Amino acid sequence: MDGINALIDGFGTALTPVNLLYAVIGVVLGTAIGVLPGIGPAMTIALLLPLTLRLEATQAFIMFAGIYYGGMYGGSTTSILLNTPGESASVITAIEGNKMAKRGRGAAALATAAIGSFIAGTIGTLGLALLAPEIVKLAIKLGAPDKFAIMLLAFIAVTTVLGSSKIRGLASLGIGLLIGTIGIDRSAGGQQRLTLGIPQLADGIDVVVVAVGLFAVGEALWVAAHLRRGHAEVVKVDGARMGREDWRRSWKPWLRGTAIGFPFGAIPAGGAEIPTFLSYALERKLSKHPEEFGHGAIEGVAGPEATNNASAAGGLVPLLTLGIPTTATAAVMLGAFQSYGIDPGPRLLSDHADLVWALIASLFIGNTILLALNLPLATVWAKLLNIPRPYLYSGILFFASIGAYATNTSAFDLWLLLIIGILGFFMRRYGLPVVPAIIGIILGPVAEYQLRQALQISDGQLSGLVNTPFSVTVYVIAVILVVAPVVIDRIRSSRAGDGDGDGTHHVPHLTPQSANQEGQ
Amino acid sequence: MSSTPTATATQKEGRSEYGVALLLLVLGGWAIVDGLSLTDTASRGPVSAKTMPIVVGVLLVAMAVLLVIDLARGGRGEAEGGEDVDLSHGSDWRTIGLLVGAFVANALLIERVGWPISGAILFFGTTFALGARHYVRMALISILLSVGSWYLFFLGLDIKLPVGLLKGIL
Numbered sequence: 068m069d070g071i072n073a074l075i076d077g078f079g080t081a082l083t084p085v086n087l088l089y090a091v092i093g094v095v096l097g098t099a100i101g102v103l104p105g106i107g108p109a110m111t112i113a114l115l116l117p118l119t120l121r122l123e124a125t126q127a128f129i130m131f132a133g134i135y136y137g138g139m140y141g142g143s144t145t146s147i148l149l150n151t152p153g154e155s156a157s158v159i160t161a162i163e164g165n166k167m168a169k170r171g172r173g174a175a176a177l178a179t180a181a182i183g184s185f186i187a188g189t190i191g192t193l194g195l196a197l198l199a200p201e202i203v204k205l206a207i208k209l210g211a212p213d214k215f216a217i218m219l220l221a222f223i224a225v226t227t228v229l230g231s232s233k234i235r236g237l238a239s240l241g242i243g244l245l246i247g248t249i250g251i252d253r254s255a256g257g258q259q260r261l262t263l264g265i266p267q268l269a270d271g272i273d274v275v276v277v278a279v280g281l282f283a284v285g286e287a288l289w290v291a292a293h294l295r296r297g298h299a300e301v302v303k304v305d306g307a308r309m310g311r312e313d314w315r316r317s318w319k320p321w322l323r324g325t326a327i328g329f330p331f332g333a334i335p336a337g338g339a340e341i342p343t344f345l346s347y348a349l350e351r352k353l354s355k356h357p358e359e360f361g362h363g364a365i366e367g368v369a370g371p372e373a374t375n376n377a378s379a380a381g382g383l384v385p386l387l388t389l390g391i392p393t394t395a396t397a398a399v400m401l402g403a404f405q406s407y408g409i410d411p412g413p414r415l416l417s418d419h420a421d422l423v424w425a426l427i428a429s430l431f432i433g434n435t436i437l438l439a440l441n442l443p444l445a446t447v448w449a450k451l452l453n454i455p456r457p458y459l460y461s462g463i464l465f466f467a468s469i470g471a472y473a474t475n476t477s478a479f480d481l482w483l484l485l486i487i488g489i490l491g492f493f494m495r496r497y498g499l500p501v502v503p504a505i506i507g508i509i510l511g512p513v514a515e516y517q518l519r520q521a522l523q524i525s526d527g528q529l530s531g532l533v534n535t536p537f538s539v540t541v542y543v544i545a546v547i548l549v550v551a552p553v554v555i556d557r558i559r560s561s562r563a564g565d566g567d568g569d570g571t572h573h574v575p576h577l578t579p580q581s582a583n584q585e586g587q
Numbered sequence: 588m589s590s591t592p593t594a595t596a597t598q599k600e601g602r603s604e605y606g607v608a609l610l611l612l613v614l615g616g617w618a619i620v621d622g623l624s625l626t627d628t629a630s631r632g633p634v635s636a637k638t639m640p641i642v643v644g645v646l647l648v649a650m651a652v653l654l655v656i657d658l659a660r661g662g663r664g665e666a667e668g669g670e671d672v673d674l675s676h677g678s679d680w681r682t683i684g685l686l687v688g689a690f691v692a693n694a695l696l697i698e699r700v701g702w703p704i705s706g707a708i709l710f711f712g713t714t715f716a717l718g719a720r721h722y723v724r725m726a727l728i729s730i731l732l733s734v735g736s737w738y739l740f741f742l743g744l745d746i747k748l749p750v751g752l753l754k755g756i757l
Binding site: 104105117118120121231232234235237238240241242244245248252258260261286287288289290291292293294295455456457458460461462464465466468469472473476478481482485489492493495496497498499511515518519522523526527 | 604607610615617618621622625626632633634638639640643646647650651653657662663665667671672674676678680683686687691693694695697698706714716717718719728736744745746747748749
C-alpha cells in the first residue's frame with residue numbers, strides 16, 4: 068500500500084501550522100465565494116487563483132484543495148435557500164432542497180447536504196488515494212497514441228454528453244482550441260501562431276485571464292443583461308441540524324450517492340450531472356415515501372449531494388493521473404498547475420509526489436474543516452445570499468479585473484479580459500456551452516503535442532494512432548458515445564406513443580436546460 | 588429548441604444567431620490563413636506548426652456551415668438560465684454598454700492614475716450601471732474596496748498594483 072504511506076507523508080506536509088492556515092483560508096474563501104448567487108465552483112477557483120500567484124506550489128495546492136470543496140459546498144447552500152441552481156450538478160438539490168426549505172425544513176436540508184458532502188468527499192478522497200497509484204502504474208506505460216486517444220475521447224465526451232446541441236458544443240470546442248493555439252508553438256520551430264503580431268500574445272493567453280474572462284466577466288455581463296427585477300426569494304433558516312428520523316433516512320442515500328458519483332467522476336466522460344440524476348431516480352425508486360419526492364424529500368437532497376461531492380473527488384483521478392480534466396473546475400485547476408510549471412500526466416505522481424500527496428491530504432483536512440465550519444456557520448452563509456445584486460456583480464467584475472491585471476501587471480490583459488468576457492456573454496446568449504471551450508483551451512496544446520509525437524514515432528503513418536489495443540479501445544468507446552445517444556433517441560421516440568409514464572419521465576426535461584450551465 | 592414562435596422579438600433573435608455562424612466562419616478562416624502562412628522547417632513528421640491551426644480552422648468553418656443549416660431548420664441556441672437571470676425580457680443593452688464603459692475606463696486609467704482611483708471608478712461605474720442609486724454608499728464602498736485591495740495585494744501578496752497619482756500617500 069504505497070498509497071497509504073505516501074498519504075501519511077502528505078499529512079505530514081499539510082498539517083504544519085502555516086499550511087493548515089492556508090487550508091482554512093481556502094475553505095473559508097471557497098465557501099464564502101461559492102455561496103454567492105451566480106458563482107459556481109469554476110468561477111470561485113478562477114477568481115481566487117490570483118491570490119495563490121506568489122505562493123509556493125505546495126501552499127497553493129493546499130489552498131486549491133480547500134477552495135475546491137468549499138466552492139462545491141457553497142453552491143449547494145445556494146441551491147437550497149434560493150430556488151435555482153448556479154451549476155448543473157446542483158439542479159436536483161435545488162428541486163428537493165428548496166422545497167424542503169420552503170416547508171420550514173431548511174435546517175435539515177442544509178445539514179444532510181453538509182454531512183453527506185463530508186462523508187462522500189472523505190470516501191471519495193480515500194478512493195482517489197488508493198486508486199491513483201494503481202492507475203499511474205498503468206498510465207505510465209501509455210504511449211503518445213494512447214494519450215492522444217484519451218484526449219480525443221475527453222473532447223468528444225465533453226461535447227456530446229454534456230450539451231443539448233452537438234453542433235454548438237463542437238463550435239465551442241473549436242473556439243477553445245483556437246484560443247489555446249495562440250502564441251509561440253514551442254514544440255515545432257517556435258513560430259508565432261495567431262498572434263496578429265501582438266508581442267503580448269506570444270506567450271499565449273494566461274489561464275487566469277481566460278478562466279476569469281469566460282466564467283466571471285462573461286457570467287456577470289450575461290446576468291447583468293437579464294437581471295431579475297425585484298428580489299429573488301431567499302428562504303430563512305436558523306442553522307443546520309437534523310433529527311434522528313433525518314439521519315435514518317439520509318445515511319443510505321449518502322452511501323449510495325457516493326457509490327454512484329465516484330466512478331462517474333473518475334471516467335473521463337464525466338461531469339456530475341448524469342450521476343446526480345441517477346442518484347435522484349434511484350432514491351425515489353427505493354424510498355418508502357415516494358409521494359414526498361417533488362415536495363421536499365430529504366433522500367432527494369442527501370443522495371444527489373453526496374453524488375455531487377463523490378464525483379468531484381472522482382474527477383481528480385483522471386486529473387492527477389492522466390492530466391485530463393473532466394469538468395470546468397478541473398480544467399481551471401489544471402491550468403493553474405501548468406502555471407507552476409507542473410505538467411499533469413502519468414509522471415506527476417512520481418515527479419511531484421510530495422505536492423500531490425499534500426494536495427490529497429489537504430482534501431481530507433479541508434473536508435473536515437468544511438463540516439466543522441458549515442454546521443455552525445450556515446446562517447452566516449445564508450446572509451450572503453441577500454447581498455444586493457448590483458454590488459455582487461460589480462464585485463465580480465472588480466475582482467476579475469484585479470486578478471487579470473495582477474497576473475502579468477499589464478493593462479493589455481484587461482483588454483483581453485474584456486474581449487474574452489464578451490465572448491463568454493455571447494456564448495451564454497446563444498447556447499454555446501462554456502465547458503468544451505475551457506477544456507479545449509487547456510487540453511488543445513497537449514493533444515497537439517501527443518499527436519505530433521505519435522506520428523513521429525510511426526514515421527507519418529496514420530496507423531500509428533491505432534496500433535495499440537488501448538487506443539483502439541478508447542476509439543471504440545468514443546464511437547459508442549457518439550452513436551449511442553442517437554440510437555437511444557430513436558428507440559425512445561418510437562416508444563413515445565405508448566405513453567406508459569413509468570415515473571422517470573418527470574426528470575429528463577431538465578437535462579437540456581442544465582446542460583448549458585457551467586458544469587462544476 | 589422548443590421555442591414558440593409567437594413574438595416578433597423571438598424571430599429577430601433567431602436571425603441574430605446567424606451572427607454566431609459568421610463569427611465561427613471568420614475565426615475559422617483566420618486560423619486557416621494564419622496556418623497556411625507559417626513556414627515550418629524545424630519539425631519532423633506530418634504534424635507541423637501548420638497542422639493545428641488548419642485543423643481547428645476547418646472544424647470552425649464546418650461548424651459555421653452546420654449551424655446555418657441547423658438554424659434554417661428552426662434550431663435555436665438555448666440561452667443560459669441562473670439564479671438572478673430573468674429570460675422573459677430581452678438583453679438590456681444599456682446596462683451592458685455602461686458596464687463595458689466602466690471596464691474600458693479602468694483599462695485606460697489604471698496605469699495613468701493608479702488602481703486605487705481607477706478601481707474605485709470601475710466599482711462605482713458598474714454598480715451604477717446595475718441600478719444602484721445610493722451614491723454616498725456606493726462611493727464609500729468603491730474607495731474602501733479599491734484602496735483595501737491595493738493594500739491587500741501590496742502587503743499580503745507582494746504584488747504591486749499601480750499606485751499612480753496617490754504615490755507617496757499610500
